[in-house]
Every structure is written in structure tokens, then in C-alpha cells.
Amino acid sequence: MTTMTETSARFREFKMPDVGEGLTEAEILKWFVQPGDTVTDGQVVCEVETAKAAVELPIPFDGVVHELRFPEGTTVDVGQVIIAIDVAPGSGDAPAPAAAPAQEPVEAAGSGEGDGDAPKGRTPVLVGYGVAESSTKRRPRKGASAAPEAAAVAAAVQAELNGHAAPAAAPAPAPAPAPAVPAQAGAQDGGRPLAKPPVRKLAKDLGIDLATVVPTGKDGVITREDVHAAAAPAATAPVAAPAPSQAAPEAPAAAVAPASARETRIPVKGVRKAIAQAMVGSAFTAPHVTEFVTVDVTRTMKLVAELKEDKDMAGVRVNPLLIIAKALLVAIKRNPEVNAAWDEANQEIVQKHYVNLGIAAATPRGLIVPNIKDAHDKTLPQLAAALGELVTTARDGKTSPAAMAGGTVTITNVGVFGVDTGTPILNPGESAILAVGAIKLQPWVHKGKVKPRQVTTLALSFDHRLVDGELGSKVLADVAAILEQPKRLITWA
Incomplete structure (x- = not known):
């Protein structure tokens, strides 16, 4: 969609764009410019938060900031003008941006300067919102006394x-x-x-x-x-x-x-609001089923240690999540029916022949689930690099809405918080989500003897409209078998 308009040959207006897929509004978090500042094409002028992520908006032309239409903290609909730019500064007297609160119309009987500065045929209207056509009604002029x-x-x-x-x-x-x-x-x-x-x-x-x-x-x-x-x-x-x-x-x-108050009320908006709505919708739309398995991952932990020393893995982060992600991808390859979506409108099951692997990430703005596009086609080093970039971007708050769209299956690693496992809720539109618990040293029967082994618990939630108990059990069992014997990554791939 077009995000800028020309109010004259001199002034251009930049509209709130749709920075995601069909988003309707965004909150202005921070302005990086003020009226009078010079801006250049591609310069970031503000940061906005959509229902999916915080996004920086660049201006698409050069000029001088004439007016900011909304203050920080305002939620603006897509398509509304948020900033006006003087693209030909110095070419003449510019109409001064109105300065009273946006709720208050400017009286036609204001200062004489304001009347002289307005373009011909146009009158001042809401402060901070530029000018309107002359058809706009004026308030009655007050008497001199x-x-x-x-x-x-x-x-x-x-x-x-x-x-x-x-x-x-x-x-x-x-x-x-x-x-x-x-x-x-x-x-x-x-x-x-x-x-x-x-x-x-x-x-x-x-x-x-x-x-x-x-x-x-x-x-x-x-x-x-x-x-x-x-x-x-x-x-x-x-x-x-x-x-x-x-x-x-x-x-x-x-x-x-x-700080002394007994309660604090925090407005629910942006990413957190979207999360709440999505989770409620998912929990009460898709019939969830969760299965659990506890598995000895001692050999997987040894493989992680060996890969950290491998020259082919130099420069990328190697951790248990990498092997778990690869194990899930192999399990999906062996059981492709699990990688699907339910189309309610058309009453169809959409079988997907690609895997966009979501990784749940906790951020100050709430839980987000960016995904690795076409993860099924990536080698282990490529998958490690993609995981590292995904986590870093999420922590920096720079995840784009596009990075969170189109996921098919998700992994949530609750083990980093010391939690054994949980019953994860499906990301809307996906068929399954795998929760990984904490990896702990526990007594385990190994080769007929009780020994200390690295053990974790996996939980797989799936949409029972798409995945029946047998299919869900096969997927979870395959992931567990690979983590117990990582060489299956080679024999089953």
C-alpha cells in the first residue's frame, strides 16, 4: 500500500504502513526525530509496535520534519498520516504546525499570524493534524472584548x-x-x-x-x-x-x-494483547492432546560437546536445542502427516511439504515465536546459524512480523527455567508443539545397572483434528529415540 501522500509540491505526508501481514494498527513507541530535524531517504524516524513485534520505520524521502502528527504512546490505524516532511525547505514560508492539543480545534479568530500562514482555501483544523479544505466549519469569531x-x-x-x-x-x-x-x-x-x-x-x-x-x-x-x-x-x-x-x-x-500501591494496572496492548487473543483462540478452537516421554539424553549431550570442537561448526552456537530441533525435523520427515493445518473456512486439511520451525522466545514485550523458514532443507551448521540469529534478533527486540508468520511446528524450551515439562498450547495455525524440559543428572537404569544419566522429559501437544493418537505417539517416540541414540540422525535422515 502507498505510505506517503503529497499535500503540495513542497510537503509530503508519510502514512502508517502495514508492516506485517494484514495488521490494522500500531503503537508509536518512540520518535527519533523532532520538527526541524533534517532527514534522508531510508532514515529511521520512529519505532512502532504492532500486534506481533516492534518495528523501525524509515522515511522514503529527503527533507525537513515539518510536523509529527501523533505523540509517543498513541495507537494509530494503518493508513493514517503520522509525519509531514518539507521536501523543499527554504523555498518560502511554511505554514507553522499547530501546537495546541489534538482534541481542541483552533479558532479562526486566533492570532493574526496563523491566518496569514495558512495556504489559500484552507483553514487550520485539529492541532498537529495539518490543514483541511475550506469546507471545514469554523468556530464563530468572538468579540474583541x-x-x-x-x-x-x-x-x-x-x-x-x-x-x-x-x-x-x-x-x-x-x-x-x-x-x-x-x-x-x-x-x-x-x-x-x-x-x-x-x-x-x-x-x-x-x-x-x-x-x-x-x-x-x-x-x-x-x-x-x-x-x-x-x-x-x-x-x-x-x-x-x-x-x-x-x-x-x-x-x-x-x-x-x-511503588507503595497495592496494585499496578498495565494496559494490555501490542504483542502481549496479540498473544493473549491467540492463545485463547487456540485453546478453545483446536482440541489439544498432550503426550509425554522421559528419555536418557546422555549420548546427545556427548554429541553436543564433540560438535563444539568440530571445525565445521566453528562460529556457530552448538547446544542441546540444536540437536532436538534436528531430531524433530527428522521425525516430521518420517511422519509427514503431522505437518499440516486445519482450514476451517473450506473444511480442508492442508498438508505442508515444508517445515517452518518455530522457536518460542521470551522477550520483555512477551512471548514471540519466530520461525526458521524451510528448516527441513538446512544442514546442521546452517540450522545452528539460523537458530543463533533467531535468538539474537528476538533478544534485541528486532524480530520482524514476517519472521513470525507462516510457522508450521514449534519448539518451546521450558528447561532453561529449570522446569521439567509442561502442556504447551499450539501456536495458532500449527499442528504440533514440542516442549523440552530441563536436562538433569538422574539415577537411570542403563545396561541393567542404575547409573547417573542425563535425563529430560518431552511433551508434545497436537491438534487432534489433524493428528490422532497413533501419529502423535510416533512423532514423539521418534524424537525420543533420536535423542537417546543420536546416530539415528544419520541412519533415519
């Missing part, structure tokens, strides 16, 4: 809150209340400080009244640095010097310590 009258009323209300008598109304109109002179440099005609939505959110989070902040930005706009500067003295002094009466109400909210 509205501002001083509102200021007098505000002064009276404030005086009552402070416990003082309201001052007598002055006949002469004033542009703004006498206190907080610096804040007026960044205020709109109605006395509202100029600040962009992200800055307003920051001020709200820090408990800072923007009317008390001294602006240093261009045209009197309050910046993030201004808010932080205002927050620094507020943290050490119980009363802010510029406007003590206004700072006082904020103190109780700022004093609340989240």
Missing part, C-alpha cells in the same frame, strides 16, 4: 481559590493577567500556553502547570526542556516561585509513590 472579560473572570475565580477577595473588575482591558509574564510569551490569544501535544502530556505526567513555564522555543512555544527545567525546582521546593497558588494543587498528585 471577550479576552479581557474572560481574564477578569479567571482572576476572580483564582482569587476565591486562594482565599482572597476577588479584585474589582477593571474597566480597562488587559491582554492577560499580570502575573506569569514569561508564560504569556508562549500563550495563545485566549491565554493558553503554546505547546505541542507530547509536551503537554509530559507536563501533565510531571504535574507541571504550563502557565508557570518560561518558554524558550521559537515564537514562544514551550519545549520539553522548558518543562523539565520547571520540574527540577518543583521537585526540591514545596512551592513554585512564579505561581505558588497554582503549584499547590499539583503537590498531592506528585507525592503519590507508585
